[in-house]
Amino acid sequence: MVCASILTATLAACGGGNPGACVGSNAVCHLVAATPATTATTAYTSPSQLALSSVAHQCVAPRPASAIDPYTQQSYGDVQGSLTTEKQWIRAFVNETYLWYQDVVDLDPALFIPGATVSYTEPSDNFASPMALGSNFDALNAYFNSQRSTLSTSSGKPRDQFHFTYRTDEWQALSSAANSVGFGMQVALPSSSPPRKAVVAYTESGSPASGGNVARGAQLISVNGVAIADGDSSALNEALFAPIAGKQYNFQVIDQGGAAPRNVTLTAGNVTSTPVQHASTLAAPYGNVGYIQFNDHIATAEGQLIAAVATLKAANGGKGIDDLVLDLRYNGGGLLDIASEMAYMIAGPGATANKNFETASCNDKNPFGITAGEGTPFHRATLGFSTTAGQALPQLGLGRVFVITGNGTCSASEAIMNGLKGLGIQVVQIGNTTCGKPDGFVPQDNCGVTYFTIQFKGVNQLGFGDYADGLIPAGSGATANNLPGCVVADDFSKPMGDITEARLAAALQYRRDGTCPAPASGYVKVAAARRDAVLGRSMLRENRFFLPRLGAPR
Structure with missing residues (x-):
């Protein structure tokens, strides 16, 4: 294995400390003043x-x-x-x-x-x-x-x-199996410190949340009697981000469009996520536009993405689609090889021939034995993550793609965008600035603990990878991390894939005439201009990596 072939947010408690959201842990992050190092x-x-x-x-x-x-x-x-x-x-x-x-x-x-x-x-x-x-x-x-x-x-x-x-x-x-303990709902935090606000971004089919009719846009008011707005952060962090398997939690929710709260009891259990939740052509008059909601670069995504692209390729009586909206707003990354497969399926064989999806640079000790010119190719066949290895991938052969992003769009998702830009494919970005993670790693087990440390930085075919501060929609800067598109707030009032949902509607408007919707007033305008709701999830879902079986430092 050579390096070139490789790669949470929680509620903040009241009180002092850094006001920023705590990221990357399912434990309570109660920030206090820094302590000096000991004499020893x-x-x-x-x-x-x-x-x-x-x-x-x-x-x-x-x-x-x-x-x-x-x-x-x-x-x-x-x-x-x-x-x-x-x-x-x-x-x-x-x-x-x-x-x-x-x-x-x-x-x-x-x-x-x-x-x-x-x-x-x-x-x-x-x-x-x-x-x-x-x-x-x-x-x-x-x-x-x-x-x-x-x-x-x-x-x-x-x-x-x-x-x-x-x-x-x-x-x-x-x-490997996309399994985790929870309720099967992705919680988003428009405000993570008092007065807090928590809404549901999406749910998993067949999950406890889905069974309780909890859907996108539902606002969580309390859990086990603890108010989301100003209740104990320890109790809330457990319930929302680290629930105990088999334990019941009593939620008070206001459904999207509803006025009165209702009570729903959910039992935390093993949930298998579906990384590709929507894949279809859009409603009239956009039948020649495909839409894919892609949430996670995990092993099971391989087969689901192949099925999604095959569906779009066969659409309209076999004529396929003219444009694709790839919704990555909640996709924090994962397996870089999955990202490479997806990018190939968008661009096709002509644009990707003899090109690298990403080339990585390591430290000066070269722990993975990288040699000049090596890189991760645009994979044209399955690697066998959740399908039989060696099967030719379907492809759309598109010259542009509309990508919906948010602050939680990270790593391998950013690599799709950057990799396509390296081919000259037009990437139109709708939503908000991505998280900015051009780096990755090979997870390494030792004694039952797996360690994740950044080991490489990736660049595209044109040598660009300087987006540590994110990929920026409608950016005015001269650097390559400024992309054409529109800044639009997340719209929890509409289902994903609905052509009237603000971000998808903006993509369709930009496709039609190259313009962006006028900023709305009030909360939506502020959210779009400043920051998306924070997603409560682990660091595993905000990175790029290759599985350990593919190699180790030498």
Whole structure:
């Protein structure tokens, strides 16, 4: 595996601290003043750096030899080690593969043990708060958190907002089968601090939320008697973003278009997400325009995207479509190979011949053995994520695409847009500025914890990848991250795919005459000009990556 072939938001509590939303955790983020480093940390001198391979899979609690890695179909190879050896592995992993390893400040790993309290820096805003370590996992997570760059971009945005861990079994369940515990509703937060507001962006078919007739646009008023507007953030974060499997939660909701609240009881359970929720031609008079709502670059998306494109290609008596609206407003990214497949299916074989979808650059240690000219191609055949590998992909052969985006459009989704721009395909952007993540990683397991650290930066065929501050619709700047299109607020009052929904309607208006709708007044105007509602979701859904089975640092 070569590098070139690779790749949450929560409610804020009342009170002081940084007013920004906390991103990337399903735990409560109660921001407090930063704590200074201890004398011991300041005086620490790092010993000689160990090689990654010399401390791999030496675990405080090794998995049995019978435990099989689903990606390699082999035993994990864990042996008895200690918390110390696991932290040594973290330091070696970051030092060898992290894109900005030179920025990392060595801290004494002996300080990160259960029972200790350490300074934990939130990646979304580089704001530090004390964290009590209650377990070995807490200690490993906090130490890994300390091993990242805390520098900022020219706009003041943290250079690295995506440096995190997951328990390996949870990561495997989500990446392979799209399974997670919840209600099957994506909660969006127009306001994440009091007075808070929470609405439903979409729901999953067959989920508890769907069974309770909770649909897009429903406003959540309270849960288990705790008011969304000003109630206890800990209780709300559990209910909205980290519910306990099998536990009942009593919601008070006001349905879209309704006036009076109603009560609905939902039981948290295992939910399988559907990454492609809508795929069809639009209602008259737009029958020659295709629409795809694509929410996640996960393994199951491969087959669903193929079916979606095949449906559009066969539309209108086999004549297909003239234009495509690709709705990525809630798509935070995922598998970069899925993004490459989708981009190929839009552009077709002629435009993509002998072109790279994305070329990656790693650190100067070149941990993945990259050589000049290597890159991720526009895949013309299935890779076998959820279909049989080697099947020719259907394609539309379009010269332009309308892409609906929001602040939660990240990483692999941005790569689709940037990859198509690299071919000269016109990308018209409708909605709001994307999150800005041209970087990615190969997740790496060690001792039952999977670590995510940025290892490469991607550029398109034209060599462009400088969009750390996002891709900007109707941008007035001279740089390539300014795209034609319109700034339009999310419209929770209409279903996805409805031609009167504000963002889709704007795409159709721009397609017709190259103009944008006049900004509305009140809340919609403010939201469009400033920021989308924050999506409550994990960092796993805001990144680009390749599965570990495709390679490892060497």
